[in-house]
Amino acid sequence: STLEDFNRAKPYLSHMGKNIIHCGGLGAGQIAKICNNMLLAITMIGVAETMNLGVKLGMDPKLLANILNTSSGRCWSSDSYNPCPGVLSNVPSSKNYEGGFNNKLMAKDTKLAVNAANDANATVILGAIAQQLYSLLSNTVGYEKKDFSSIYRWLNESNN
Numbered sequence: 001s002t003l004e005d006f007n008r009a010k011p012y013l014s015h016m017g018k019n020i021i022h023c024g025g026l027g028a029g030q031i032a033k034i035c036n037n038m039l040l041a042i043t044m045i046g047v048a049e050t051m052n053l054g055v056k057l058g059m060d061p062k063l064l065a066n067i068l069n070t071s072s073g074r075c076w077s078s079d080s081y082n083p084c085p086g087v088l089s090n091v092p093s094s095k096n097y098e099g100g101f102n103n104k105l106m107a108k109d110t111k112l113a114v115n116a117a118n119d120a121n122a123t124v125i126l127g128a129i130a131q132q133l134y135s136l137l138s139n140t141v142g143y144e145k146k147d148f149s150s151i152y153r154w155l156n157e158s159n160n
Contacts, residue, residue, distance in 0.1 A: 100147030
């Protein structure tokens with residue numbers, strides 16, 4: 001949309017989120033969304049694997065999260081939405097992965113990103129792996145409607 005159109009809509013959009021950014025012409029917002037969600041999927045998988053490994057090696061999950069969040073591994077998936085139950089109290093992982101952004105939606109968004117990457121001849125190796133994992137998770141009984149951070153539980157269960 002034009003900047004003028006954006007400025008007219010901004011007061012209404014501000015009810016949907018706190019960071020309202022004009023992305024440019026038609027479709028630019030969708031590009032930003034699928035790129036952001038692809039990165040979110042990748043970082044969530046990384047944090048889930050890291051927390052799973054640390055816990056299985058005997059590390060206290062809250063201590064490990066604290067170390068990650070004061071080190072180079074810090075990201076939104078670790079400090080604001082940690083997938084390990086009990087690390088943060090008001091996130092889906094501490095509520096049996098209820099609420100939040102479900103696995104089917106993450107599978108859809110990562111598929112959109114991978115398809116767009118293919119159309120643009122862009123390499124998204126980790127994005128494609130994330131898409132495969134979330135597609136699998138969204139088709140696993142009991143995980144379809146769980147929050148996308150439930151990848152932590154799924155990884156933990158797949159090791160047993």
